[in-house]
Structures are given as structure tokens and as C-alpha cells.
Amino acid sequence: MTEYQDDIDDFIEDNPIDDASERYEHYRFVADKGQSLLRIDKFLTDRIEGISRNRIQQAADAGCILVNDQVVKSNYKIKPMDVVSIVMDRPKRVLEIIPEDLPLDVVYEDDDLMVINKKAGMVVHPGHGNYSGTLVNAVAFRLKDLPGYDAKDPRMGLVHRIDKGTSGLLVIAKNENAKTRLSEQFFNKTTKRLYNALVWGSISEDEGRIEGNIGRSVKDRLQMTVFEDGEQGKHAVTHYKVLERLGYVTLVECQLETGRTHQIRVHMKYIGHTLFNDERYGGNQILRGTTFAKYKQFVQNCFNTCPRPALHARTLGFVHPRTKEEMMFEAPLPSDMEELLERWRNYVSSREI
Incomplete structure (x- = not known):
């Protein structure tokens, strides 16, 4: 999500920008000398993080996209050295960062x-x-x-x-x-990032690779989705490994090859294993299990125990920018996820008796 995402989301106005209005430039891109012919909506979605091709098309319809100071439509083909601007009828809203004495670990x-x-x-x-x-x-x-x-x-x-x-x-x-x-x-994807996630369902394979372009959903802009046409969204790859099978849920380790918005949440849902209690993607519903009232109450207690998507960025590794030393850090699971796992372990063990 970009710093001015609120402005991007306001591309579509009741009164589109006209030539007479005062316009403020929010983004500017210059096409390379070797730029091949490419639709401007594809050109811009490749360069602005967290925006869908559909939003760009709507922005063009609202008169917010200029090429060489001329309004263009979304089917305009970018040519070498074209100057592309995104303009609006108000200046950028610059956020003031106010220092606050908040606890940090x-x-x-x-x-x-x-x-x-x-x-x-x-x-x-x-x-x-x-x-x-x-x-x-x-x-x-x-x-x-x-x-x-x-x-x-x-x-x-x-x-x-x-x-x-x-x-x-x-x-x-x-x-x-x-x-x-x-x-x-x-x-350059040389960092090491490992996440622990509890997902719905029993994953058939012990490990796997998920590949699928991720972009903003055209149906719900608060959601990201996987596009299978290969043209929309941005390339994304997630590797996963099963750590623990707990009946109707599975604890997995996910390694990011790319870093897209909601990547793990979207990719795991794409393969049918939505993150546990991920409300935005439907994981706050009972997606696996029985219809017994006792089970429903158990799952609700689990939701209350970990009232958020069960996802934790556990490992982070990189080369120190000054010393060039390999740095590796690990943060153990927080108490809410630990308690959640214990509940599922106890549930599974009680069924086996």
C-alpha cells in the first residue's frame, strides 16, 4: 500500500477533472528509451504498488492520466520516452508523523x-x-x-x-x-523471511510452492486476489512446509520469494487453506469440521483466543548494510497463537482417546 493510497482510491470523482481545473501531479513516470508498446493501464499497475488495473482504467476515464500533458484513455500505448503523469484536483496529502511514546519490542x-x-x-x-x-x-x-x-x-x-x-x-x-x-x-529477494501460519484444512502435501499473480480484487478493493491470466497483478511466489497437523487445521511455515500485499493470506486461500480467523478472506467462519454444537463452541473459543489472522513473521535474515555480517533474528510465537495451538492439540488428543 502506497503512502498516498487514500488519494489513489479517490481517483474516481463525481465530477471528472477538466482542462480548466487546477491540477496537481501526484505521480510522474518517464518511459525508457527501449520501451516497447504497452497499454498504459498495464504500465502503471507495474509501477504503483497496491493498485489494481481496474482502478487505473477508472482513473483514466475520470481524466486523471496524462501522457506528455495530454489526457489519454486506458488503451493508450506507451512509447519510448513518454512522460506519464497522474493528476488530481488537490495536492498530495502529506502525513505528519507525530512522535508518540508507545511501547516497542x-x-x-x-x-x-x-x-x-x-x-x-x-x-x-x-x-x-x-x-x-x-x-x-x-x-x-x-x-x-x-x-x-x-x-x-x-x-x-x-x-x-x-x-x-x-x-x-x-x-x-x-x-x-x-x-x-x-x-x-x-x-533482489536475498533476505530470509519465514512466517508461521495456522490454516484451515489438512494440507495433502508436506511442502509445496504456490505461484500466482496477486493484485487488488475488482469485486472488493479491500481484498487482494490471484489472477490466473498472467497479465493482471504482480508475480508472487510462496513456499510452504507443514509443521504440525491438528485435525481440521494445519500449522505451516511459509517462505516468501516475493513480498506482495497480503501474499500469504491470498496464496493460502487460493489453494483452499484460508488462514484461521482471517476475517477479510473468510477465515473467521468454520471452514472445516463437524456440525456439532460442541465443536462450534470450541472453534468460537479459538477465535476469541486469537482474535486476528493466525500469522506471525517469525524469522528475518539479511546482510548488515555496514558490516556485511549475516544477521538472523527469530521471534517466538506470541502468546495468543501459542494458546490457540494448545487448544487444537488438546482437541485432537481428546478425539484420539
């Missing part, structure tokens, strides 16, 4: 970076509906006296994100060099 810190074990329920970055109380606000407070640190400077701070309901490890860059070097590792 810092598992490692030096002059260049911090590794934080984020608690479930904490939003990572301020955005629509969450302008305070985020991890970024807490980091800004912790680093407010660091010479040269500016929470609004994109050359430092967040290198990657995890969802609000996901617990686990994040790395924060404290200077420009650290941000550049760490970002390169995430881009």
Missing part, C-alpha cells in the same frame, strides 16, 4: 538499524483511519533525538511492512545508506 539496535518484534493489532504506517498510534509514530519518538533523523524522510525508516493483524519482525533503517542497502536486498 526492540530485539536489536545499532547505529544503522533496528529490528522490532511488532505486536498484532499495531498498524505499521499512518494512513486512512489510523493517523496515530502506529509503529512509525513509536519509532519517530524513539529516534527523535538522533542527529539528522527525520521521520518524514523516505530515505530512512520503514524498509518493508507487515499487516496490522500480523505479529513479528520488521527492520527499520536509521540512515540513508542503511535504507538503500536493505531495500536492495528486499528487491
